[in-house]
Amino acid sequence: MSTHAENLKATTPPDDLSPITLLRFATAGSVDDGKSTLVGRLLHDSKSVLADHLEAVERASRGHGATRLDLALLTDGLRAEREQGITIDVAYRFFATARRRFILADTPGHVQYTRNMVTGASTAELTVILVDARKGVVEQTRRHAAIAALLRVRHVVLAVNKMDLVDYAEPVFAAIAEEFTTYAGELGVPEITAIPISALVGDNVVEPSSSMDWYGGPTVLEHLETVPVGHDPATGHARFPVQYVIRPGTAEHPDYRGYAGQIAVGTFRVGEAVTALPSGHTSTISGIDLLGTPVDVAWAPQSVTLLLEGDIDISRGDLLVPSKDAPATSRDIEATVCHVADTPLTVGQRVLLKHTTRTVTAIVKDIPSRLTLDDLSQRPSPGELVVNDIGQVRIRTAEPLAVDAYADSRRTGSFLLIDPADGTTLAAGMAG
Template sequence: MIDNNQLLRFTTAGSVDDGKSTLIGRLLYDSKSIFEDQLQAITNTSKKKGHDGVDLALFTDGLRDEREQGITIDVAYRYFTTPKRKFIIADTPGHIQYTRNMVTGASTANVAIILIDARHGVIEQTKRHAFIASLLHIPHIIVCINKMDLVDFSEEVYNKIVSEFEEIASKLLVTDIRFIPISALLGDNVVNKSENMSWYQGAPMLHTLETIHIGSDINKVDARFPVQTVLRPQRDGFIDYRGYAGRVASGIFRKGDDVTVLPSGFTSKIKTIDTIDGELDEAIASMSVSITLEDDIDVSRGDMIVRSNNKPETSQDIEVMLCWLNNSPSKPRAKYSIRHTTNEQTAMIKEVIYKYDINTFERLTGDTELKMNDISKVRIRTTKPLMVDSYRENRATGSIILVDDTTNETVAAGMIV
């Protein structure tokens, strides 16, 4: 039954010590999603540390050991299932210097869980995380107001924080926001309904995650096939097959479709759609296939096959919402490698149009240097045309990364506007 369940990806975000590790530990513990040997090991460790019960944070705090060893902290992914749904958790660090990791963790999420410490209310990191969730067009945000046990389970405190967050949300592109008062330490409203907050009439967090509607984030309308490689196997010294292999980024391709190869503009029809298991009549998004065309035209890696009546924008100048991820700031008119689907080429940041003040969401002009965690709108110039859609319409063809050629580090991630 679980194999047929719908998969939900969610990311957790919050400031340092807001209780993310304890929340995830409580979620796994109370939903009985922990193996017995793991539970026994953590129970023993908790006793050695002098805890009366199980230290829930130990279920997720492997990253703490990494930090002590000087290893770069990254996003930690955890998996669990319930009878109603399968889940992947992207657990991101809370420190402000790791905001870039939230961009990574949230990029494929259906739901963002934002934790707020009931004692502190909305802080700068709360605004930053809400803004990134909005920027990445995550359809659902669940605001968990944690540590309610430390404010005597006060409805007044809860309502005040809800009002503060709703004021922020009014400035963002977020359509579905839900609020849940919780105590991750005691388990109130995580898996089981709280007896200490009878004034809260909503569902616990796990029930919300199990029942929240998640539509597909794959664009099923715009057919896009980035070519990864050209297949030309030889038989008896002769090449009798020319296929273009890759992964369907979005939409549907069928035999006989009129297609255009970009950026060249050559047109043809789909002759066959092949897989290792045989020929198909159609290929849909996320399938890896080889497409042959009726005409022998020049196609290479980085080109894109699209339906002739539905083409993306082809341009060397693109506007992007850019999150700067690197410790080193951007360099004026420096050259970077831009990676977009299977296309890789040289690009430069031609213009910083504006940067965002994360506290006020104001647009700041005049500052052209991008520093770590900066979020800005920029204009990028590429050496050759890219075939792009807006990120809002198509995540697969609307996202890019910039890579420093000298260090091979990813310096920025961007969403095409």
């Protein structure tokens, strides 16, 4: 997601940008594992909480009868969350240190809200998965690891929390770390870092713990500040989903026709030959407008308006790609989906499929298998997927689409399945 400030600064190639990088990360874990407390501790100890916000949390803590500052209230903003003591919604927080800027998504832990974890982790480059040191790896831990692997989150931090309640015992941490690392490794998670913490006390969150001298690794914040930021969206197969056609029709610009949207992947340049998909019509970029200013080059994730030579039929939902690198279109999609609706997804079901800015009708042709979280086996031909299931699907669309492999592009390799009757999101899909 590009911001207004980022676009204002985006007047030179990506290599010339500030060395201060941005990391998007999400937290996940079971109920009462301490996710909101960890986030609150990160914000509090890194001096990222405004004074008036901190005073409000102090008052709320006293109102709940707490004897110390309840850091979970820094993120549990909904009244229902505060009353129940659990996170319901995805809480986004923005903070920065001298070394890096952060966008954090604190996701719910209850199995009922696993769908929210999919939302929070869909744009994350790192996921912090919390485990209660007293309980170890549970089913929800495995589910969150599977979702992180499915969403191609490159970096996973296992935060073994509440170490103060197991007397900071190294064997407890080591056993949990080994079990989780083995499981996540089998899922294909490329990088796993295990850190023993106590979010309530503050051990190894921002400052190193004096109670765990046997641990020599980084604190959570230190790891967040130094982990390599992932793939540069400005590189790769260039893709521009058309969001809106601009025809001002003013006396100053009577013939102006621009195609507005956000570059999903790659870089576009004036003079470059492009193809509109699915029609296959070709043209050449005659101009690029960035915040009303003409530029010669633009890259992901900038929001721009492309001007093309000639007058070809292009509308919302079309995909502009370099002609020399145009992908094939198809009406058949094979993908892995995480089912998020309360109603099941069944073979033969008619759905809407939303890919970038294009929405088409489709049918679920087959559900070949469903993932079993316990042993990572595939149950063949389940017939349906119910809420929180992860499975393989085959989909036939009414119109051809240019869907990339999710491994190549998280933006153009993903899609949503939607109930055409009421607009409910049924499943999040990853192609390839």
